[in-house]
Amino acid sequence: MSRVAPLDLLDLDNSLTDEERQIRAVVRRVVDDRVRPHVAGWYEQGHAPIRELALEFGRLGLLGMHLTGYGCAGSSAVAYGLACLELEAGDSGVRSLVSVQGSLAMFAIWRYGSEEQKRYWLPPMAAGEVIGCFGLTEPDHGSDPSAMTTRARRDGDDWVLTGGKMWITNAPVADVAVVWAQTDEGVRGFVVPMDSAGVTVGEIRNKMSLRASSTGEIVLDDVRLPADARLPLAVGLKAPLSCLTEARQGIAWGSLGAARDCLRTAIDYAVSRVQFGRPVAGFQLTQAKLADMAVELQKGYLLALHLARLADAGTLRPEQVSVGKLNNVREALEIARQCRTILGANGVSGEYPVLRHANNLESVLTYEGTSEIHQLVIGQKLTGLSAFA
Known part of the structure; x- marks a missing residue:
């Protein structure tokens, strides 16, 4: 008797457009070519070529693909979802790279950043030339981000950030972090270049899960940032x-x-x-x-x-x-x-x-x-x- 693939049981492809199926096919091919042959080794070694993958995904327009402008593809939510499905069929860590880059770091800048921040950061992030991470979770505050202890205080025209973030995907390889901190006016977001003085990153090792993903701890020790590092439209939790x-x-x-x-x-x-x-x-x-x-x-x-x-x-x-x-x-x-x-x-x-x-x-x-x-x-x-x- 003939067999059908698991997702062909209900002919669900009929609910997709031709463009959505084409995008899915492209992502499936890159996963078959670039991920499947190597991912078991990456998992065993606890290391994946994050930068190389980011550049590959950037060339395909997968990074921030559901955002518009600034080098982003402007794809539909369905197309983005199908891409995530195919990426995670390869490995959850590989999909996490794309999700954190596009839906957390890039989305935060795209939604809450100034025009200058968007123009500066988003095009190279969409290309995979700049890798981002998203600093919200803290060592003692995971499910309750309202209790975060990372603080940002004003010092003249500058902001000074102190605190720490934990379990941050992409942190060890990131060029920029979107960091959330308490201020006298409530929670605010900041764009923090990872080479800023006072920023240190430690890679979290001995993971039994997501071993093909790069995860780290970010320590902020009186990190001084200019006033325009703050995301101007990000107000509150x-x-x-x-x-x-x-x-x-x-x-x-x-x-x-x-x-x-x-x-x-x-x-x-x-x-x-x-x-x-x-x-x-x-x-x-x-x-x-x-x-x-x-x-x-x-x-x-x-x-x-x-x-x-x-x-x-x-x-x-x-x-x-x-x-x-x-x-x-x-x-x-x-x-x-x-x-x-x-x-x-x-x-x-x-x-x-x-x-x-x-x-x-x-x-x-x-x-x-x-x-x-x-x-x-x-x-x-x-x-x-x-x-x-």
């Missing part, structure tokens, strides 16, 4: 939170890529692996697992597509993004774990991508808001009552 909402859209898509890659691997393995005289795929328990995972993958895809269409229409709300991030990452992780069981002992081998995806998704489950945070966001919208405090 809503500014960095809006950047997180932007990034979560890509995560809702990207996690499906990891899940799809796991499911494809498990199906191919089960069809070829013979036990008790027949392929493992021919057993009812295996088919039940595969069917359940395929159904969840279709549902997650339809959810991500719906949210992206809302984003393109300008009607997407933050709590809707929380639904996408909560559901799709949670289900993707469960799919990865189930696929591991189908591969048996081979499921823990680096020869197959399944456990690497599962390990990566453990981080994806936590960053850009833990599952518990998104549950509370949704619960608050349903009840009108806040359970955060």
